[in-house]
Structure formats: structure tokens, C-alpha cells
Amino acid sequence: METVIDTGFFIMQKKDVPQDVGLNQGQSEITYAVDEDGSYVQAPSLGWEPKNIANQQAWELIRKEITSEIEQIQAGKRSPLAYHMARNLMNVGLLASYAGLSRWRVRRHLKPAGFRRLDRNLLKRYADIFGISPEALQKFPTSLESSFHED
Numbered sequence: 001m002e003t004v005i006d007t008g009f010f011i012m013q014k015k016d017v018p019q020d021v022g023l024n025q026g027q028s029e030i031t032y033a034v035d036e037d038g039s040y041v042q043a044p045s046l047g048w049e050p051k052n053i054a055n056q057q058a059w060e061l062i063r064k065e066i067t068s069e070i071e072q073i074q075a076g077k078r079s080p081l082a083y084h085m086a087r088n089l090m091n092v093g094l095l096a097s098y099a100g101l102s103r104w105r106v107r108r109h110l111k112p113a114g115f116r117r118l119d120r121n122l123l124k125r126y127a128d129i130f131g132i133s134p135e136a137l138q139k140f141p142t143s144l145e146s147s148f149h150e151d
Contacts, residue, residue, distance in 0.1 A: 017043040022052025061098045062089065067144045074142075079115030081106075082132050083140040 014033040028044035035041045069086045072078040085095055096106045108114035123134040
């Protein structure tokens with residue numbers, strides 16, 4: 001007989017894995033559950049309503065951030081680097097780490113004047129991080145909708 005240790009965690013049975021369609025749009029994701037024999041197995045799930053709601057709220061915040069960056073760039077307050085950071089869910093610290101730069105240098109490059117003074121090598125370094133060309137790094141969309149259709 002198998003000994004069960006109560007860890008305080010909820011262990012989901014395979015038959016109880018939620019199938020609430022959400023952002024996955026009908027595509028399943030793998031979760032882990034316990035089968036009839038008490039073994040952990042992979043179980044496909046279309047989603048779980050609380051997770052779907054949290055994901056929708058998170059994506060709404062991301063859309064607002066991208067829209068705000070586009071507006072700030074159009075107003076001449078930010079450089080196109082800010083748009084690419086927002087679109088790739090990056091903050092100054094993360095981009096600085098990837099680029100091998102200090103945070104204050106990245107912040108300076110977020111300003112239009114600092115960005116315009118970037119040399120070709122640093123433009124390429126940033127572009128490589130985002131998986132785009134240096135020319136594409138210097139551009140930004142005019143709206144949120146076009147930002148997701150430019151690829």
C-alpha cells in the first residue's frame with residue numbers, strides 16, 4: 001500500500017482538469033494531474049477560468065503600456081527603443097543586462113536625443129536582442145493594432 005503525504009497542496013485528478021476555453025483559442029496546454037492509479041500524468045487542458053481572467057487582465061495592461069509608449073514617441077518624449085522594450089515585455093534592467101550596458105545608458109537611449117546619437121554597433125546590439133534589423137529598431141508603429149501586424 002502506498003503512503004500519501006499531505007503537503008498542503010491541492011492535487012488535481014485527471015478527470016477534474018479544467019477545460020475552460022480562454023486565450024488559448026481551443027489549443028490545449030499540458031498540465032499535470034493524478035490518474036486513477038495515483039501516478040502523475042500529463043493531462044491536456046483548454047484552460048482554467050481564473051487563469052484565463054488573469055491572463056486577459058495582464059494582456060490588457062501590456063496593450064496599454066505599448067499604446068502609451070507609441071504616444072510618447074509620437075510626442076517626441078521617448079525613442080523607438082521604448083516601443084520595442086514594451087512590445088518584448090522588457091524593463092530597463094533586463095535590457096541593460098542583455099545588452100551588457102549600465103541602466104543609466106539604456107535610460108539615456110530611451111530619450112530621442114540619446115537614441116539619435118547611437119553608433120551603428122550599439123544599434124545592432126539592441127536590434128539583435130529584439131531579433132530585428134537596426135533599421136527596424138529605428139521605426140515604430142502608429143497604433144497598437146499595427147504593432148502586432150508588422151512582423
